[in-house]
Structures are given as C-alpha cells and as structure tokens.
Amino acid sequence: MTAFFYRRPALRLSLLLSAPLLWLGLAYLGALAALFVTAFWHTDAFTGQVVTEWSLDNFATLFTDAVYRTITFRTLGIAVLVTLIDAVIAVPMAFAMAKLASPRAQRILVIAVMTPLWASYLVKAYAWRSMLSGNGVLSWLLNPFGIEGPGYGVTATIITLSYLWLPYMILPVYAGLDRLPDSLVDASGDLGARSLRTFRSVILPLTFPAIVAGSIFTFSLSLGDYIAVKIVGGTSQMLGNVVYDNIGAANNLPFAATVATVPVVIMLVYLAAVRRTGALDNL
Amino acid sequence: MRLSRTARVTLWAALGLGLAVIYFPLLVVLLNSFNADPTFGWPPSSFTLEWWSRSVTNSGALHALSTSVQAGLAATAIALVLGTMAAFALQRYRFFGRNPVSLLIILPIALPGIVTGIALNNAFRTILGIDLGLLTAIIAHATFCIVVVFNNVVARLRRMGGNLEEASMDLGASGPTTFWLVTFPMLRSALLAGGLLAFALSFDEIIVTTFTLGTGMETLPIWILDNLFRPNQAPVVNVVAAVLIVASTVPVYLAQRLSGDTASGGRL
Numbered sequence: 001m002t003a004f005f006y007r008r009p010a011l012r013l014s015l016l017l018s019a020p021l022l023w024l025g026l027a028y029l030g031a032l033a034a035l036f037v038t039a040f041w042h043t044d045a046f047t048g049q050v051v052t053e054w055s056l057d058n059f060a061t062l063f064t065d066a067v068y069r070t071i072t073f074r075t076l077g078i079a080v081l082v083t084l085i086d087a088v089i090a091v092p093m094a095f096a097m098a099k100l101a102s103p104r105a106q107r108i109l110v111i112a113v114m115t116p117l118w119a120s121y122l123v124k125a126y127a128w129r130s131m132l133s134g135n136g137v138l139s140w141l142l143n144p145f146g147i148e149g150p151g152y153g154v155t156a157t158i159i160t161l162s163y164l165w166l167p168y169m170i171l172p173v174y175a176g177l178d179r180l181p182d183s184l185v186d187a188s189g190d191l192g193a194r195s196l197r198t199f200r201s202v203i204l205p206l207t208f209p210a211i212v213a214g215s216i217f218t219f220s221l222s223l224g225d226y227i228a229v230k231i232v233g234g235t236s237q238m239l240g241n242v243v244y245d246n247i248g249a250a251n252n253l254p255f256a257a258t259v260a261t262v263p264v265v266i267m268l269v270y271l272a273a274v275r276r277t278g279a280l281d282n283l
Numbered sequence: 284m285r286l287s288r289t290a291r292v293t294l295w296a297a298l299g300l301g302l303a304v305i306y307f308p309l310l311v312v313l314l315n316s317f318n319a320d321p322t323f324g325w326p327p328s329s330f331t332l333e334w335w336s337r338s339v340t341n342s343g344a345l346h347a348l349s350t351s352v353q354a355g356l357a358a359t360a361i362a363l364v365l366g367t368m369a370a371f372a373l374q375r376y377r378f379f380g381r382n383p384v385s386l387l388i389i390l391p392i393a394l395p396g397i398v399t400g401i402a403l404n405n406a407f408r409t410i411l412g413i414d415l416g417l418l419t420a421i422i423a424h425a426t427f428c429i430v431v432v433f434n435n436v437v438a439r440l441r442r443m444g445g446n447l448e449e450a451s452m453d454l455g456a457s458g459p460t461t462f463w464l465v466t467f468p469m470l471r472s473a474l475l476a477g478g479l480l481a482f483a484l485s486f487d488e489i490i491v492t493t494f495t496l497g498t499g500m501e502t503l504p505i506w507i508l509d510n511l512f513r514p515n516q517a518p519v520v521n522v523v524a525a526v527l528i529v530a531s532t533v534p535v536y537l538a539q540r541l542s543g544d545t546a547s548g549g550r551l
Contacts, residue, residue, distance in 0.1 A: 019368055020365045020388070023365055024388060032398070034405060089304075097298060121489065140325045163305075263398070267395075
C-alpha cells in the first residue's frame with residue numbers, strides 16, 4: 001500500500017488537500033459568495049423576509065444617504081489615523097529593538113511586544129474604558145496639568161484602536177529593520193549624513209515595505225471594528241455598527257451585506273495599491 | 284552601529300515609553316481587581332479581596348467559561364487536523380493553484396471578523412437551515428484557527444526537510460510507520476504550540492462568535508461584553524479580565540518554549 005501511494009504523488013496531494021479545501025474553499029468561500037449575492041437582494045417591508053429580486057437599491061442607499069456617507073468617512077478617517085499613529089510609535093521602538101538591543105535582549109523584547117497580542121481584545125478595550133472614565137487613571141494623570149481627559153468618543157476610539165493594534169505594527173517593522181544591514185546606515189554616516197538625513201534617505205525607504213505590511217493589519221482591523229467603538233466611542237458609530245445593527249435589530253441582512261462590502265472593497269483596493277511596494281512579502 | 288548619544292538615548296526612551304504604554308492599561312486592570320471602590324476611582328483608596336471571592340462563585344461567568352473551553356477544544360482539534368493536512372500539501376508539493384490555496388487559508392483572519400461572522404451566520408441559517416448553537420460556533424472558530432496550526436507546522440516542515448523520512452522508508456518502514464515513528468515525533472512540539480495558540484485565539488474571539496453562537500449561550504468574551512455596561516457587575520468583570528490577562532501569558536510562554544519557529548506564533 002505504501003508503494004501504491006508513493007508512486008502517486010498526485011493522489012497523495014489530493015487526499016491531503018481534500019478536507020482543508022472542502023472546508024475553506026467550499027464552505028467558507030461559498031458562505032462569503034452567498035453573502036455578497038445577498039447584498040443585491042432586499043427584505044420585504046411587511047414580512048421581514050428576504051426577497052430574491054436583483055437590484056442595486058441597497059448600494060444606492062449606501063451612497064446617497066448622508067448618514068452612511070458620514071459613517072464611511074469617519075471609519076476611513078479613524079483607520080487612517082490609527083495606522084499613522086501606530087507607524088509613528090512603532091518605528092522608533094522597532095529601531096531600538098532591532099539595532100540597539102543585544103541579541104538576547106532582542107528575543108526578550110519581541111516576546112514582551114508579542115505577549116499583549118494574546119491578552120483578550122475585550123480586556124484591553126475594557127482597560128481603556130476604565131482608564132478613560134471620569135474618575136479613572138487618565139483624568140488623575142492629566143487633571144493636575146489642567147488637561148481634561150478625552151472622555152468617550154471618537155478620540156477615545158482612536159486611542160483604544162491604536163493601542164490594540166500597536167503590536168501588529170511593531171513586529172513587521174522590527175523584522176524589516178532587523179534585515180536592514182548596519183553597514184548601509186554606517187555608510188550613510190561616513191558620507192556625512194546626520195541621523196535625520198540617514199533616517200529619511202536610507203532607513204525609511206528600505207523599511208517602507210515593512211511599515212506598509214504592518215499597516216495592512218492596523219488598517220484592516222480598524223475598518224471592521226465595532227466593539228471598541230461600542231465600549232469607548234460613546235454614541236459614535238462605525239461601519240461595523242451599521243452591519244451589526246442591520247443583522248440584529250433591523251433584521252435586514254441584505255443591507256448588512258451591502259455595508260459589509262465597503263471594508264472588503266477598501267481592503268482589496270488597498271492591497272492592490274501596496275502590492276508594488278513588496279509589502280505582501282513582509283507579512 | 285554608530286549613532287549619536289542623543290539619538291541612542293531618544294530611541295531607548297521611545298522603546299521604554301512604548302512598552303510602558305503597552306503594559307500600563309493591563310496593570311491598571313490587575314490593580315483595579317483589588318480596588319475597594321466599585322466604580323474604580325483612581326487612585327484606589329483601599330484594597331479588597333471581595334471581588335475575587337464574589338467572582339469564583341459567579342455562575343454566569345463559570346458557565347460561560349465552560350462553553351468557551353468546549354468550543355476552544357473542539358475548534359482546536361478540527362484546526363489541528365485540517366491545518367496539518369494543508370501544511371503538508373503546501374510545503375511538500377508544488378502544484379497549480381498553490382498560491383491561491385495559501386491565500387485562502389489566511390483569508391478568514393485577513394478579512395474583518397464581522398464579514399466572516401455574518402457570512403457564516405447567513406450560510407448556517409438561510410442556506411443550510413441549521414439552528415445556531417455550540418456546533419456552529421465551533422465550525423466558525425475552526426475556520427480561523429486553521430491558519431495558526433498551518434503556520435506552525437509549515438515552519439517546522441520547512442526546517443526539518445525530508446531526509447529522515449526517506450531514510451526511514453529506505454530502511455523498509457511503511458508510510459504509516461514512518462509517519463508515527465519519524466514524522467510525528469518531530470512535529471509534536473509544533474503541533475502542541477499551534478494547538479495552544481489556536482485555543483487561545485478561539486478563547487478570545489468575540490465578533491465571529493456573536494454571529495454564530497446560539498441564542499442564550501455565552502462564551503466568556505460575550506459574557507464580559509454583556510456585563511460590561513452593568514455598573515453593579517463591573518467589579519466581577521474586572522476580576523475576570525484580570526484572570527484573562529494572567530492566563531494569556533501561558534500559551535505565549537509555552538509556545539515559545541515548544542517552538543522557536545515563528546516569532547508571533549501565527550498571530551500575524
């Protein structure tokens with residue numbers, strides 16, 4: 001029997017692939033496809049049942065209704081800001097990890113950055129909720145300087161999301177900087193460039209793909225989020241909340257599917273745009 | 284590398300500050316679980332163990348914990364089988380459509396959770412006509428756990444090569460014997476690491492779970508979210524959060540010990 005299988009690699013391969021492909025290819029992709037087909041249907045106003053008539057009405061509502069436009073731009077704005085904030089914080093941290101720390105310290109630092117990734121998402125969002133509350137830690141820290149805490153709202157959402165996704169940015173940037181040879185930085189110094197110039201002309205261009213790789217996570221995760229904004233966002237809504245409310249309270253699955261296409265399309269456009277930087281090889 | 288003293292100091296300071304910001308909120312949660320003030324006024328005026336004793340007898344939280352463990356174990360088992368199969372197929376063979384298949388494996392964690400959640404919710408309820416329950420949540424969790432196992436096993440297969448297996452076959456061992464005596468022992472720690480991380484991922488998941496778990500059932504994250512906005516439950520929620528923070532270090536630590544293959548253990 002061993003010989004039988006040994007001589008037939010194609011058979012072995014198809015046996016190995018069959019179950020994973022049935023699960024992911026058929027069940028999961030099938031479910032995704034069905035969802036996006038639903039986006040072109042609508043629900044009957046009286047019975048609440050899904051009517052399988054093809055139309056672009058849902059998309060028309062999405063694009064013409066000012067409420068949804070505001071929410072889309074707010075979500076996009078939050079995702080962009082979160083990505084920028086994380087990049088600005090992550091690059092110096094990753095640089096110190098990759099270029100200043102000893103090999104032993106590097107391993108410990110990587111684990112230190114990685115461990116909070118596994119701490120519950122909800123716990124971290126919750127931590128910010130209690131820190132941002134009126135009598136919480138932030139007010140206690142800021143009030144002596146005469147600064148008010150941000151309270152719950154869009155600012156709080158941006159802070160919380162930046163916090164949640166920061167390790168997703170640090171780790172790829174660290175890996176990218178780790179690959180960057182020290183000699184290039186030294187050469188730049190030898191040729192008379194100051195630190196800032198070396199950073200702008202040598203380090204940043206070479207680590208840009210890694211930063212973009214990190215931004216894929218921060219951007220995608222922020223676009224789809226609806227729980228952090230529920231916990232610290234006060235009454236502000238993001239695209240995820242619209243999807244959630246349409247599934248639950250409004251019982252309008254077709255419109256939820258329509259709204260859900262927005263983050264997916266934005267992500268696909270983003271992925272296509274960054275493909276040329278080579279970021280996808282840095283994942 | 285030569286850097287000016289100011290640059291060095293600034294970069295170290297940035298790293299230290301960044302790590303402080305990462306860990307500070309988690310420490311606040313840990314401290315607040317002893318904070319005697321039920322609204323968590325800061326700084327804490329006095330400390331108490333009351334919230335902890337109240338939590339260990341909280342039936343809602345305990346029930347949710349058991350649901351979470353069941354879902355996590357079942358999803359991990361499925362992910363171990365499917366992830367390992369996919370890892371062997373993609374690492375050991377070159378075939379048409381290999382890249383799309385590897386993309387397909389990453390897709391469930393690359394797409395926003397809410398998309399995966401409502402897609403599966405729609406498939407279960409309207410296409411297949413299955414009532415949501417624990418089983419549907421397990422299926423959903425397994426879908427995004429596959430990638431974690433896959434990453435760990437692929438990394439191990441890449442490092443281990445095929446020589447030992449060929450030697451075993453040359454010495455007359457059959458395919459199954461070679462698998463049990465040669466391949467499996469070398470994969471064991473990678474499987475354990477992948478399984479642990481898959482369990483952790485499932486245990487922590489909330490968005491997909493919201494859409495695929497039956498009504499009236501709760502996993503621990505869903506219990507937390509449900510109770511988050513109830514002021515008199517806040518101390519108990521905080522204790523559960525503190526426990527989860529401490530517990531989350533276990534899979535990371537063990538996975539590091541078991542396999543140094545992938546730095547992030549497949550979370551990225």
